[in-house]
Amino acid sequence: MLRNTLIDEVLKYVRDLNAKILEAIRNEGYTDRVRVAREYFVDAIHLMLDKKLEEAAQKLRKARDLLEGI
């Protein structure tokens, strides 16, 4: 049950993060920040396919923080 909740949460993160990356591209173009955020994003997908959800969530958080300038 807990794992299902985690999957749903992480999947929501994936969609939100992709939308944030697109917004950043629209605003600033294909910059280094966008590139690095996308790297984290793809890393997270790979980790999820390896069933490493916690690590994936960390990567997604890193990408989000980078895009939000935290």
Next chain:
Amino acid sequence: MNELPYLRQIFNKLDRLYAERRYLDLERCYDILVNSIEKAIKDRNKILGGKSREDVERELYSTVRAISGVMEEIENRGPRGLIKRLSRYKDVLEKSLSRLGSIIDRLENKRSTLEAQIKSLMRLGKMGEAQQYIPRLTVLERNIKSLRAYHAKIDRIKSRIEGVIETLYILDELIPILIIEDLTKIVRDKEELAKYLEDIRMIKQRLEDAENFVTELEGVLDLTRGVPSIQLTDEEMTTYRRLLEEVLQEDLPQTIRKELENFKSMLEQKEREIEDYLRRERMKDEYKT
């Protein structure tokens, strides 16, 4: 972590293209890809009966392939597509020029050997025998002249293509501005808009020159159709015919003309929009003073 290189590549390519074009079709590509990734993650992480890594990778890969096709179609739209086609045509012309050059060299060799033979016969006083070779020499000279003229035409077209490609590259840089609807609602700086207007007018002028190139290209293609009257040996004729088939791309002028018209109407529309905006702003300024 097991890496899927195509996933990283497709996202990088999509992001770069989206930064340049911002087409809605690209946003749909992202949606399809993200949906497919979500499905793969769900299938993989099911507590009971989760799919194998190979199975989800296979499904993901088929989505990536489908999206790559759409992206290629998007990349070929507008100036870039035409640049690609013209560059390919330029390569064909370059090869044709080199092969045509070899045919001319061979004929030139034949001509000078025959000429030397005739001169030597004349020196020996064998005028009658020498006379027999004269018609062959005349035909050779005529062939060389025609082929040289054709070579010069193709060479000129090749150089003109380079100019058209350069114009299309400049136009391509302007595309992000041209595709913005209601540009004057987003960019309000008059100096910046005046600069865009200047660029648009410059490109419009260069596109008119590109239209002249199309007429010239049609002329060369017409000329090409008339050339087989040249008398060549069977082997030379086969090489030459093959060469003509490559050079003759009958739909090329039409395609270029159609694309140029599209670009021109795009430029004119944006030119009108900026002109109207700047005129209104000028009137406002005059009213204030």
